[in-house]
Amino acid sequence: MQLTPKxxxxxxxxxxxxxxxxxxxxxxxxxxxxxxxGRMVILPVDQGFEHGPARSFAPNPxxxxxxxxxxLALEAGCNAYAAPLGMIEAGAATYAGxxxxxxxxxxxxxxxxxxxxxxxxGVRDALRLGCSAVGFTIYPSSEYQFEMxxxxxxxxxxxxECGLAVVVWSYPRGxxxxxxxxxxxxxxxxxxxxxxxxxxxxxxxxxxxSAISLDAAKKxxxxxxxxxxxxxxxxxxxxxxxxxxxxxxxxxxxEAKGSEDILNEVRAIHAAGGNGSIMGRNAFQRPKADxxxxxxxxxxxxxx
Numbered sequence: 001m002q003l004t005p006k007x008x009x010x011x012x013x014x015x016x017x018x019x020x021x022x023x024x025x026x027x028x029x030x031x032x033x034x035x036x037x038g039r040m041v042i043l044p045v046d047q048g049f050e051h052g053p054a055r056s057f058a059p060n061p062x063x064x065x066x067x068x069x070x071x072l073a074l075e076a077g078c079n080a081y082a083a084p085l086g087m088i089e090a091g092a093a094t095y096a097g098x099x100x101x102x103x104x105x106x107x108x109x110x111x112x113x114x115x116x117x118x119x120x121x122g123v124r125d126a127l128r129l130g131c132s133a134v135g136f137t138i139y140p141s142s143e144y145q146f147e148m149x150x151x152x153x154x155x156x157x158x159x160x161e162c163g164l165a166v167v168v169w170s171y172p173r174g175x176x177x178x179x180x181x182x183x184x185x186x187x188x189x190x191x192x193x194x195x196x197x198x199x200x201x202x203x204x205x206x207x208x209x210s211a212i213s214l215d216a217a218k219k220x221x222x223x224x225x226x227x228x229x230x231x232x233x234x235x236x237x238x239x240x241x242x243x244x245x246x247x248x249x250x251x252x253x254x255e256a257k258g259s260e261d262i263l264n265e266v267r268a269i270h271a272a273g274g275n276g277s278i279m280g281r282n283a284f285q286r287p288k289a290d291x292x293x294x295x296x297x298x299x300x301x302x303x304x
Contacts, residue, residue, distance in 0.1 A: 001026070004036035013246040014201060020163020024132040025201055028100045028165065032299075033077030039302035040202075040250055040276035041295060042102070043073040044082040044135075047281055049107040049120075059285040066090035072284060073099055076295035082135050082167070082278070085121040092129045100132040102167050105155065106148075108137070115142035115174050119151060123158045133165035133202070140191050141174030149198060156199050168200035177213070182206070184213035185234050186221065189241040192249060196241070202248045204278050207265060208234045231265065235272030248275045253282040259294055266301045276302060 003011075007029045011022045030036055045063075047056040057063040066087040073081040074095075081088075082102035103126040106117040117137050126134050136155060138148045156166045170191040172182050181187055188208035195203040210228035212218050227233040235251070242249045251269055253262065266277055277298055283291045 001030055003030065006038040007036055010038055010248065013243075017160060017201075018163060021160055021165055021201070024100070024163060024165045027132050028080045028202075031079045031100055033296065034079060034276070034299050034302055037303060038275065039270075039299075040079040040248070040278075041076075041299055041302070042080045042082055042250060042276070042278040043069065043076070043078045043283065043295075044102075044104070044278050044280045045069045045087060045284060046082065046084050046104045046107060049084055049109055052109075056281065056285075060287060060291075062288065063284050067094065068288075069284065070095045070099065072288060072291055075288070076283075076292045077299065078295065079276075080132065085125055088129050088131070096130055101129065102133045102135045103129060103131045104135040104137075106136055106151070114144065115139050116144040117148065119155075123155065123162055123164065126159070126164055127162055131164065133167050134159045135167040135169065137169035137171060138195070138198075139174060140170060140172045140187075140194055141177050143174060145174065149194075152198055160199070165201045166199060167202040167204065168195040168198065169204045170195040170200075171206065180209070180211050181213035183209045184211035185209065185226065185228055185237060186212050186214055186217040189238050192238050193241040196243050196247045200247065202250060202275075203242055204250050204252060205238060206252050207231075207254050207269075208238055210234065231268035232271045235269050235274050239273050245273055250274070250276045250278045253277060253279040256282060256285075259297070262294065263297060263301060266298050270301055270304070 062068045070091045080100040084104045105121040106119045108117045136152045172187045172191045183206050185208040188205050192203050192205045212221050226237050239245045
């Protein structure tokens with residue numbers, strides 16, 4: 001595999017990482033239709049844990065079978081497939097080496113009233129299953145945020161020692177944030193920066209809205225304004241928070257929306273210098289042909 005100049009540049013940003021970790025990052029960056037471009041589209045399927053099976057898969061019952069998700073990621077030409085332990089185990093042998101996988105090693109569920117996640121797998125599982133990376137969610141602002149950060153720090157150190165990459169879902173939520181604040185521009189940028197500071201190689205955040213939540217932050221944004229009404233400016237600000245763009249940042253698909261709304265958002269991410277999308281329910285809840293078309297249309301935007 002001949003690395004492109006862009007991928008070599010990205011790998012150079014991770015100055016402390018060993019060859020194993022850089023090789024796994026390269027596997028993700030060189031895979032699929034966007035291979036070598038520095039852009040990524042990742043298929044994540046952890047929603048069954050988070051929301052329950054019917055809410056996740058009833059719109060497209062083929063999705064109950066984990067092997068379907070491997071096939072969808074492969075047919076669409078995704079860079080990687082991310083899922084909890086059981087889903088990756090269900091296709092690990094059949095699809096070994098076919099696509100880079102990211103083992104999501106903590107999860108929450110809709111039966112809980114706390115803003116926390118349980119650790120459900122470990123680095124040894126990721127190695128056993130041939131994964132390129134581990135994925136971990138933190139909830140900045142949760143009552144359990146510091147415990148989650150400490151768990152992530154320990155797991156990230158172990159993963160890096162073993163040559164794996166680290167992907168962090170950084171989702172602000174907790175008693176001081178309402179629904180508007182969870183995706184406010186200042187909060188999304190803060191969450192992305194926290195993930196970078198912890199040592200994430202790839203950072204996943206939600207698309208930022210025009211809201212500014214923290215009173216202290218409002219004063220700063222008044223003095224150093226960001227055009228909050230311009231989606232490109234908002235995404236660019238989050239990229240800036242990821243060490244001036246020297247950490248890979250991808251954005252979730254967010255709530256269910258139409259294809260054109262998704263593509264408009266992707267165009268803004270692309271224009272802002274974001275590294276791509278991690279698209280779950282907006283893709284796999286559609287019939288396979290429609291899902292593949294959406295994902296390839298998204299990739300076409302990033303390739304432009």
